[in-house]
């Protein structure tokens with residue numbers, strides 16, 4: 001029997017955090033604050049400080065300021081967005097703790113807009129519909145947010161490793177005791193033993209949009225294969241209204257017109273909503289199918305909802321938008337009064353089930369940020385981020401990082417040293433490097449396109465029916481049958497193969513859960529079951545792997561203990 005050290009680089013730590021985006025960095029700092037003696041290792045497949053979503057766009061986060069009522073926010077969310085599938089207690093804790101969480105970021109060195117009196121300089125977010133009376137405030141979090149957090153983490157003794165792609169979780173009986181993965185540059189195999197492991201490696205976005213590419217569902221796939229529960233996967237289908245000229249979203253959905261010049265927004269959304277509802281996306285599809293496409297956005301017909309945001313005095317905001325806009329002017333399509341728009345999938349599948357401390361259903365494993373926003377049930381019947389109120393993504397990543405980091409550090413202070421089976425590590429190494437043993441077969445790109453071909457289509461992933469979901473699943477199964485033929489010639493290619501595997505498993509999860517839920521609710525719309533069915537479906541869907549198969553069950557929402565009931 002080979003010794004573990006002969007198989008690769010062996011590292012031991014108390015707390016291992018996989019993913020150095022905002023949630024991972026916050027968890028690392030918090031774990032050290034909880035106990036300075038706890039050893040914390042943060043690994044990322046990219047470069048910590050630049051990686052993940054927080055440096056890509058945005059950003060602002062929802063906070064409640066003086067006079068803004070938490071119950072009012074929770075009630076709005078539960079009745080109009082989460083449709084009673086929310087964990088109302090967690091939603092309440094989160095929203096009441098967000099102001100303090102942003103102040104904590106500021107104390108750690110993050111530059112957030114402040115007034116002369118030192119208080120946060122907040123504003124009300126006016127995006128998407130000028131008719132919607134937005135009652136809650138937002139605080140600014142800029143694109144440089146990760147640098148001060150990285151500095152803080154290193155100062156407190158957190159160790160960091162870049163370019164390590166974590167692939168699988170290590171188990172000792174039913175407890176998670178670390179991970180295995182490899183270095184993307186030199187291909188070296190890594191075995192990381194840990195008393196507590198935190199997944200902070202993002203949601204699944206199917207590589208459909210460039211700024212969302214870091215979310216390939218790596219943590220979701222690994223947690224699922226290790227036996228963790230997955231919750232509410234059917235709602236990971238965020239379709240945004242996408243401007244064809246600049247690759248960004250249309251920030252006012254009330255100014256959408258069909259080719260006949262008719263305003264279609266008000267046709268499909270008579271009542272103002274906090275964000276783009278699926279009814280509008282379905283309406284856009286209907287217009288095009290009935291010959292009234294393409295759809296246009298007419299910015300001149302509405303007030304510039306983005307202006308208050310761009311006028312907000314913020315340290316790094318203009319830097320980013322200035323560069324983006326100048327690139328757009330140089331290389332983009334010529335400016336036009338009418339901009340063609342389409343629907344485009346962001347997805348944001350974040351379904352690892354967690355409790356109020358961000359513990360998963362497996363001992364020794366936590367999941368924070370975009371890995372578990374939907375799986376925490378905090379947002380109910382909707383994708384997350386942004387959960388139909390933009391500014392929830394960064395906020396949940398921050399707060400869940402604080403909850404999860406403290407909890408994992410407490411656990412690691414008491415836990416026994418992990419024992420890792422050499423046989424299991426050897427088996428996983430063979431599985432992970434198998435694509436490098438082939439010189440031809442099925443490519444990662446073909447796999448990803450095959451899954452995108454299902455998940456990016458409204459007909460499978462938004463306007464759902466039994467027949468079409470089964471058709472979509474059979475297409476995914478065909479792709480999955482070819483996964484044993486995946487091949488790679490170097491570390492980067494190997495990384496893509498594993499991303500492709502996880503993207504495939506995430507697609508399957510979403511469609512299987514959608515097939516199970518025989519009603520329509522939130523962003524889950526079934527043409528064959530068009531109504532909400534509170535009698536039978538105040539339930540969460542739960543997915544687990546059993547003997548290599550994906551099994552979906554349901555669990556009643558404990559609505560009796562929650563404040564807001566249908």
Ligand SMILES: Cc1cc2nc3c(=O)[nH]c(=O)nc-3n(C[C@H](O)[C@H](O)[C@H](O)COP(=O)(O)OP(=O)(O)OC[C@H]3O[C@@H](n4cnc5c(N)ncnc54)[C@H](O)[C@@H]3O)c2cc1C
Nearest residue numbers: 019021023045052053057058059166202369370391393394
């Ligand atoms: C363009 C854009 C604009 C946005 N604007 C806003 C906004 O204004 N307000 C808001 O609240 N939210 C916004 N969001 C969402 C918000 O940025 C995210 O919710 C948040 O950053 C998620 O943080 P995270 O740490 O959980 O995950 P991520 O930022 O996705 O970080 C995950 C990290 O894990 C690493 N990783 C992934 N797989 C592996 C692996 N196998 N091994 C090792 N490392 C791995 C990645 O490299 C990455 O560094 C926006 C997102 C985008 C893309």
